[in-house]
Amino acid sequence: MYVANWKMNGSLPKIETWLKGIGKSLDKSLQKECVFCPPSCYLFQAAEIIKNEKLKILLGAQDIDPNYKKPLTGGINASMMKELGCDYVIIGHSERRQVFKEKNTLLIDKLKSASEQGLKIIFCIGESLEQKQANQTFSIIQKQLEIINKVDLKEFIIAYEPIWAIGSGQIAQPSYITDIHNKITNLFKGSSKGTFQGVSYGGSVDSSTSKKILALKDVAGLLIGSASLQYQEFSNIVLSKSSIKD
Numbered sequence: 001m002y003v004a005n006w007k008m009n010g011s012l013p014k015i016e017t018w019l020k021g022i023g024k025s026l027d028k029s030l031q032k033e034c035v036f037c038p039p040s041c042y043l044f045q046a047a048e049i050i051k052n053e054k055l056k057i058l059l060g061a062q063d064i065d066p067n068y069k070k071p072l073t074g075g076i077n078a079s080m081m082k083e084l085g086c087d088y089v090i091i092g093h094s095e096r097r098q099v100f101k102e103k104n105t106l107l108i109d110k111l112k113s114a115s116e117q118g119l120k121i122i123f124c125i126g127e128s129l130e131q132k133q134a135n136q137t138f139s140i141i142q143k144q145l146e147i148i149n150k151v152d153l154k155e156f157i158i159a160y161e162p163i164w165a166i167g168s169g170q171i172a173q174p175s176y177i178t179d180i181h182n183k184i185t186n187l188f189k190g191s192s193k194g195t196f197q198g199v200s201y202g203g204s205v206d207s208s209t210s211k212k213i214l215a216l217k218d219v220a221g222l223l224i225g226s227a228s229l230q231y232q233e234f235s236n237i238v239l240s241k242s243s244i245k246d
């Protein structure tokens with residue numbers, strides 16, 4: 001899958017231009033492989049455009065609040081996202097872990113409520129630069145993945161995003177990506193845990209690097225931030241897969 005993570009970007013006109021542009025530049029079979037994650041305030045409008053333009057692109061939420069049975073000012077839960085037309089939700093993004101100090105107990109509650117409501121999960125993991133330099137990447141990732149086994153998940157994607165690569169213009173070395181993706185894939189291969197949809201890569205991916213990354217073994221998809229904001233650039237990333245020779 002190709003996930004367009006718009007973070008805190010966009011406006012009503014930009015969403016419309018983007019979705020209509022995707023409708024023109026990607027055929028329906030490719031649209032089905034894309035997940036559009038605008039800020040939640042634009043999901044309703046995005047769903048309307050998708051319906052009216054007969055697009056096949058899927059919708060994803062950038063976040064949910066756990067479905068606590070108590071008042072939660074500002075909260076938006078998984079069933080609300082589902083009602084708005086979301087198929088996917090991003091959980092565990094490093095920006096939420098760092099800025100909002102989201103810890104495992106909260107992430108477990110989010111995973112549980114997403115799964116109960118039938119949302120597919122894009123679970124983000126990744127190491128900091130200091131952890132990479134201390135050769136701790138895989139042990140950190142393994143720890144971040146431990147909570148997956150605590151939840152009865154249905155379909156999930158693991159998004160490997162080295163924190164130092166996000167928004168920095170720095171891409172991890174192909175051999176590094178292959179190694180980490182292979183190790184993560186092996187952790188879930190043959191596991192009876194839900195439906196593992198593979199490991200996607202994220203962090204400064206654009207159309208000049210996507211082909212090389214998508215050609216790597218065990219890279220099942222991409223999570224794209226800033227390069228997803230223009231529909232032409234996002235489409236070029238999606239189309240770069242078809243130019244890879246086996």
Ligand code: PGA
Pocket residue numbers: 005161165166167168202203204205223224225226227
């Ligand atoms: P970026 O963001 O592509 O802008 O680096 C990726 C992400 O944070 O998901």
